Amino acid sequence: xxxxxVREMWAAKLAGKAVPATAHSGVNEAQxxxxxxxxxxxxxxxxxxxxxxxxxxxxxxxxxVGRGPLLLRCQTVKVHPKRPMAEALAEIHRAVTAMITGAxxxxxxxxxxxxxQNFQTAQILGAARGAAMAAAALHELPIFExxxxxxxxxxxxxxxxxxxxxxxxxxxxxxxxxxxxxxxxDAAGVALCHAFTWRE
Numbered sequence: 001x002x003x004x005x006v007r008e009m010w011a012a013k014l015a016g017k018a019v020p021a022t023a024h025s026g027v028n029e030a031q032x033x034x035x036x037x038x039x040x041x042x043x044x045x046x047x048x049x050x051x052x053x054x055x056x057x058x059x060x061x062x063x064x065v066g067r068g069p070l071l072l073r074c075q076t077v078k079v080h081p082k083r084p085m086a087e088a089l090a091e092i093h094r095a096v097t098a099m100i101t102g103a104x105x106x107x108x109x110x111x112x113x114x115x116x117q118n119f120q121t122a123q124i125l126g127a128a129r130g131a132a133m134a135a136a137a138l139h140e141l142p143i144f145e146x147x148x149x150x151x152x153x154x155x156x157x158x159x160x161x162x163x164x165x166x167x168x169x170x171x172x173x174x175x176x177x178x179x180x181x182x183x184x185x186d187a188a189g190v191a192l193c194h195a196f197t198w199r200e
Contacts, residue, residue: 043065046194047096048190048191050183051113053089053124055079056095059073060105069195072103074188089131106141107194110146114147150197154197166189
């Protein structure tokens with residue numbers, strides 16, 4: 001039997017199909033999560049968030065048994081550079097709240113802030129994450145955080161994948177017709193990473 005790729009294994013698993021034990025021999029377990037063959041598929045809606053003060057990516061993805069992941073909504077929260085930081089944070093909070101309200105979101109998955117040497121940049125990124133996180137917390141939703149490296153490993157299979165690779169892979173997994181903006185693709189990638197690696 002030909003070996004299945006990581007993407008083929010996840011597609012089969014999300015569709016509720018059996019994955020032969022030999023299909024993933026030699027595959028790095030870090031790419032698909034420990035105990036791949038025993039994992040119960042995640043079911044429900046995940047709001048993926050890629051936080052940034054001027055361009056936060058949001059993606060609402062639904063996962064069901066017997067069908068691949070479905071992108072329901074996505075957007076980039078763009079805030080003009082001349083607008084004060086407080087207004088930008090309020091805009092992020094409003095957008096996350098609007099995405100969650102009435103949607104039946106089960107979990108929220110956020111990309112963690114990468115290490116930055118500039119203190120001011122770290123402070124700004126932290127504030128953006130806080131605005132998004134507070135909006136989700138006010139709806140009493142569980143929030144999960146994933147490092148960018150882990151997201152790329154889970155979705156693309158390579159921790160050093162480029163933004164272009166990430167966007168292409170995410171669109172292929174979602175069967176999405178139009179090209180996603182990088183921030184939206186990253187947000188969808190975080191949602192996919194959560195569903196692929198989450199353990200109950």
